[in-house]
Amino acid sequence: MAYNQNKSNNFGGFDSQGGEFSYSFGEPDDQQFQSFEYASGANAASSQQPLFDPSKTSESIYGSKPSYFVPQSPAYGGDHTGSPETYFEDEPPLLEELGINPHYIIEKTKTVLNPLRTTDASVLQDTDLAGPFVFCVLFGFILLFSGKVHFGYIYGIGVIGCVGMHFILNMMSVPGVTFGVVVSVLGYCLLPMVGLAGINLLWSLQGILGVVLTALAVLWCCMSASKLFVTALNMEHQQPLVAYPCALVYGVFALLAVF
Numbered sequence: 001m002a003y004n005q006n007k008s009n010n011f012g013g014f015d016s017q018g019g020e021f022s023y024s025f026g027e028p029d030d031q032q033f034q035s036f037e038y039a040s041g042a043n044a045a046s047s048q049q050p051l052f053d054p055s056k057t058s059e060s061i062y063g064s065k066p067s068y069f070v071p072q073s074p075a076y077g078g079d080h081t082g083s084p085e086t087y088f089e090d091e092p093p094l095l096e097e098l099g100i101n102p103h104y105i106i107e108k109t110k111t112v113l114n115p116l117r118t119t120d121a122s123v124l125q126d127t128d129l130a131g132p133f134v135f136c137v138l139f140g141f142i143l144l145f146s147g148k149v150h151f152g153y154i155y156g157i158g159v160i161g162c163v164g165m166h167f168i169l170n171m172m173s174v175p176g177v178t179f180g181v182v183v184s185v186l187g188y189c190l191l192p193m194v195g196l197a198g199i200n201l202l203w204s205l206q207g208i209l210g211v212v213l214t215a216l217a218v219l220w221c222c223m224s225a226s227k228l229f230v231t232a233l234n235m236e237h238q239q240p241l242v243a244y245p246c247a248l249v250y251g252v253f254a255l256l257a258v259f
Contacts, residue, residue, distance in 0.1 A: 100130045108188045108228075115223040124232035127180030132187020135194055142197040143256065150256050157256075161249035162186055168245055173233040181232060186249065189225040192217045193250060197257040205258045214254045222247040 104126045111119045136158065140151045166182045196217040199205065205214060226243035229235070235242065 101126060101128060104128055105131050108184075109191065111228060112188050112191050112224045115220065115227055119228070119231060121232050121234070124185065124228050125181060126184070127178065128184050129180070129187070132184055132190070135187055135190045139190060139194045139197055139253075139257075142194065142201065146197070146201055148256070153256055154253075157249070157252050158186070161252075165245060165249065169229060169233065169242070172238065172241065173235055175233060177229075177233055185225055185228045185232070186246075189221045189228070189246075189250070190253065192220040192224075193253045193257055196254065200257055210258060214258055217257075218247055218250050218254050221250040221253075225250075 104123050105128060107119060107123045108128070108131065111117050136154055140154050143150050143154075162179065162183050165186060166177065166179050169177045169182065196205070196213060199213060200210075204210065222243045225246040226239045229242050229246075230239045
């Protein structure tokens with residue numbers, strides 16, 4: 001291996017084929033450096049690009065008005081093709097979507113509290129189950145405060161009573177009645193029984209006064225329920241026939257409240 005070093009800084013060696021090669025690096029004086037010219041003063045100001053001037057519009061800078069992407073409001077199904085605000089304004093209330101009509105609930109409650117009050121038949125055709133569920137749960141909780149755990153009895157007697165009334169009313173009326181209407185009417189008319197259970201928390205109903213109050217509560221419930229059924233089904237002069245099975249149903253609930 002031959003190694004030669006001279007003024008020109010030569011480096012040598014052998015390649016993979018056995019031949020001799022060398023590298024030569026020149027002196028620092030021989031190296032070439034690129035020179036740059038820097039302008040100053042007026043030439044520098046003229047050579048620079050113009051800065052952004054906020055007073056100029058985009059048309060004067062770019063020659064034309066630039067276009068911007070504006071997202072369009074999507075269609076929300078049906079005939080609603082406007083903005084989301086317009087679509088949500090047209091939506092029905094949440095309670096109405098859930099099948100809960102506060103107006104019908106108030107009207108049915110007033111009819112139960114006043115059996116002599118006339119009610120529109122369209123209100124009675126509404127199969128609202130929110131009120132009956134609340135009254136049944138409230139009746140069970142009041143009995144629970146008296147030390148009576150009768151939730152299973154309430155649901156069981158209620159289901160049997162609704163099935164029986166549904167069968168009887170379909171046999172008596174020409175147009176017939178749906179099961180939801182029967183459940184709704186019997187559930188709303190349970191409100192006097194809730195009051196009777198509340199009275200039982202303060203005074204014992206196992207006496208003469210209790211018998212009278214219990215009879216009045218059963219009569220109140222069966223009168224309200226029978227009137228609602230007769231009004232909804234257009235069953236004229238048949239209210240006593242409808243009131244009898246209703247009295248049997250609410251009589252069982254009265255036994256739960258007293259005993």
